[in-house]
Amino acid sequence: MDRAKTARSEWSIGSDFLQLDVREAPPGGLADWLAGQLRSAVADGRLPVGGRLPASRVLAAELRVSRGVVTEAYQRLIDDGHAAGRGRAGTVVVAAPVLPPDPSPDRPFPEVITASPGVEVFDAVRAAPARIDLTPGVPDLTAFPRAAWLRAERAVLDELEPSHFGYGDPRGAPSMRLAVSRWLARNRGIRADPGEIIVVAGVAQALTLVGDVLRQHGVSAIAVEDPSSLGARQHLHHCGLATPPVPVDEDGLRVSSLTAPAVLLTPAHQFPMGVVLGGERRRELMRWVAEGGIVVEDDYDAEHRYDRAPVPAVRSMVPEVCYTGSVSKLLAPALRVGWLLAPPRFRDDLVAAKRFADLGNPVLAQLVLARLMETGELERQLRVVRARHRRRRDAMIRAVAADLPGAVVHGAAAGLHLTVTFDAEVDDVAVAAAALAEGVKVQPLSWHRQRPGRPGLVLGYAARTATEIAEGVALLGRLIRPSP
Template sequence: MDRAKTAPAEGSIGSDFLQLDVREAPPGGLADWLAGQLRAAVADGRLPVGGRLPASRVLAAELRVSRGVVTEAYQRLIDDGHAAGRGRAGTVVVAAPVLPPAPAPAPPPSKVITPLPGAEVFDAVRAAPARIDLTPGVPDLTAFPRAAWLKAERAVLDDLEPAHFGYGDPRGAPAMRQAVSHWLARNRGIRVDPGEIIVVSGVAQALTLVGEVLRQHGVGTVAVEDPGSLGARQHLHHCGLATPPVPVDDDGLRVADLNAPAVLVTPAHQFPMGVVLGGERRRHLMRWAAEGGIVIEDDYDAEHRYDRAPVPAVRSMLPDVCYTGSVSKLLAPALRVGWLLAPPRFRDDLVAAKRFADLGNAVLAQLVLARLMETGELERQLRVVRARHRRRRDAMIRALATDLPAAVVHGAAAGLHLTVTFEPGVDDVALAAAALAEGVKAQPLSWHRQRPGRPGLVLGYAARTATEIAEGVAILGRVLRAQ
């Protein structure tokens, strides 16, 4: 537009509307300038959602510009979704842009990865930026079966009765508990009545519920594997329970060293060392339980195996076990769906604890997941990701042989992570912090120890490509050599 035809007169101009002054507009850019001013007013709330803009001819007259300038600016707001034309009702603001808050500066890696991690450590690690995330316990999230999930969700919604949208059984939807019962029979050798199953928000909630109930029954101590999951210890500590360490060797938990009323074990794929609880140790554990010991079984990574036959769950041989599992490593941690098998002596109290925790898990996700389990879709998904995870495990083993040749690799036969150990003298916390500064995220093995032991790193491979794995391990090797 020719600016000479639209220039305002000297002195006070036009409307009080947003205190607009067309003299601030660049030559030939009135419509762009006006649209930008209106967007800014929507963003900062001066033009609220539902507010009506002045009629184009009124604003044009007050600003002393052609009506076409105002019409074009309004059309741009309509095109980008800020406003809508409502006929005789005029042009109305319909949406304000969501402006992300300014990101807080990331803490230095030495403040994230510390020798004595607190309860917030995993939140801090997840929030820490990194180009290559080798955090253990994460499956390939790009493989989530979106199409199968949507298909199952549509089928569930088609069949859903209105009553399903109300409050349900705190133990979980009957269809979900039935599906879990069938799944455990097929895949873990566990025969369990659906009435014994409590659907929970992952293993983390199961441990919290069990911890609360054990305290109610006068149990103040739960022995844990060493090395063993820092996260599991934190949940038990939150319940006020002591967690004395019991050593782990190549046959798993050293049951003979147990000196506590209860124990938490990961017998199928011990975290973090990846060993399997041996046959003699299992028999010893069963004898210990028969004498009154309480066994809590976290069936960690049981489905992810590559170079060995499946290992039966302890619960398949010992019914009086608090058994827990989830779909976090099968599908995605964000689903927050798992299960807890409650022994008769604790069942009523565990159901009550779940009821008062949250009244039960969201039902729709349970019904969709149940359908995936019952149609065989979850087994198909497991076969797909197992092959992919195996290739990525192999890529990490090759990279470790090249860039960390002195490291000892543990737990390669199954799972979603490898643990590597180094000779004494390596500071694994400093190594992990330095790696994070270089853009690679890994966990120091010492986080998962209560007793002294060899330093090392716990490295997840399932969620990364072979190229990323090779680059990440190369950086770890370079950082270690620089120590």
Template structure:
């Protein structure tokens, strides 16, 4: 058997056991797979096995280590579940992401990032994204290491093979016909919404959808949009940026308090009925009926369906848009399905607003870039998107469960909310805790989280909004343990 060779270039093969000087005698009895996975994870983290390298074939590595092939297969599976490697068919098992560094104890002293100072301003998310951290539990971020690169490349080749020169010119500001058809089919299959593709407006994410809608509402003499409380700080910032008043409506364990909506005097309301952000509750049946009755009496509902496809322990919740299309504006995107960097979303508006929204989109940017739209349409129509979503659901359940276990083990006084769906958990804490100070200390120790108080206009119980989708289970446990050490 030949000696292994070191891997130094992307795509090269790391063959055999010698490349890491692996000594199976160091593995504890009954824990060989765990030991091997940890050694490989450490080698990926410190660059000895770089992103793009192929791990040894399971048969080869098992033979050199003198273990059963099942030990190596299990270790590779654990790395795959963590998002560090991916099977590429004949290309073997390839390293696709570097693990975050281990959160150390005691914490390494560092200059406190200037993020959690005073009331959060419009720049706070940029500052938080730029702040260094070993483990990032920011909510709303999908597993970016799981982006379906191979499927995207196949779809891109298919699109380019059949692309006509005319398709490279200026197009319809509402989006390419192919993507509008694919979105209409996707919404019918996954959200119970029947819509003509001509009604779909492709936008640069939900943030642009809100900006276009705000402009149109002002033109229709609507200057106030009620919002959930607690509710997304980012959404409130977008609406306020366009000059809309945003009175809060309380949220409880049944969703938006529709009985308090009329008291705001707002002619429109924005909410997340399928998986409320950040509490995770679902707008229950009676509240839905009351909300739709309010809309029939002249109100306008803006439905942000930001992560409704990510559901685990319950059946899908129908979209409000499918029940009352003439009174509901609907927004969605691929930011939580694939990656925020794609900047592709869609919106549906009542017929009376459609022409105005299209005019605003035309003046904003003449329409989204066509090539990514066509590639996304191919993913949606080929079934690749559904396959990717099924894989993500299995992975998310493991990571969610790991976070729940970690909270129970390290934060016994905390209560977990919103576990049945989505990409994050809300964890409420004892009343004596200052969640902003806790988040600041956690960031100083290398763990990035968001305090619940950021997302409320009225006083909220202390809590943290913890994203789990982009973090490996082992890192989740270490991060939650670090949070426990940050408590007074």
């Protein structure tokens, strides 16, 4: 017997669909076995409602059984109500088996907002249902420029060479890096050569790359503003870096309190308090960098400003700064496109870290964004959303004045969120948890603190209508000051 031929024959008895292998079927029970496999796949979600089964002829050929075996199995699913024949559309799953009831129906819904949030907390909060989502940092996603994006994508595809579909430069597409350098020069006062720019999957990846490279260079701690983004701290902790807190006041970070070799800053619109790093503090920072200090600048939403003049990036004055930004607050977080300006001392290592992380961002989205930047479409989009965000910011300020008397508003002159602080007796975690239970998402300020401080809430307004903002803040007012 030809052993190679026998091996090929045995290997081919099966289907990629659900990894079905007829050798597992009992003798004489092929249709029963196949129907059972299909029911199990429907029950556990591998075959979702609306999913289409393969044509009976195709599946029969792959399994090397008669077509009648497959049609009989399909008919059994149709008879018990799990599937339906749709003519040319084939056989479609229409219902899943009813699962037995939860053996513990009185078990409470797991707490999402707690005083000690874990690394999964933001995933859990995003997944939690809510009528009104006042999560900070989200732009108006309904304003995404779909028509402009489609026009740019068609134009890019018309001009694209076949070579562009291959592996590219891990630093990013050359046209994207050129467009980013021009965008930063126009909008942030930063003069950077395209060769200094690494295209990354958002600021989150930039922080991870920088954190890993700093560890390679012997840095074990990077100071952060206090309060500062819990999410950013989580990324730095994942890199094995400590994050000693440095106080923030009305002029931003107290540079004189820096003791770590590196610091992460949000100088144009400090998160979450919204203050701007003052002129004297910037001069102190420049002296600190000249003495060997390492600055990582997160310029996360500086383009959104309403009641103040533009604030220059620290990177525009100090070329040694590791600077990062993205389009998450300009267009949509789902695009996962940002940039990292790498100073000479870390550039090669950061490029290597990006190369080994993912070989570079997807190229098509880079080319489309580059076109939007170069044609002025992104500036037009910014003007549109800036006016809309301002109106919603105003609506939130009015709502806070009406329903949260005594609350102090911080950081309202720019950005996509504002922060309110309360008297010491308010438990901001309890308020945020109770609000979520009532269908309103907010973040407690204490999540973003490492040191004791006044309680408060961080409230995003850009993605909600004025009516939703008023309703959400009114609920917060009732939770904080319940009726007697």
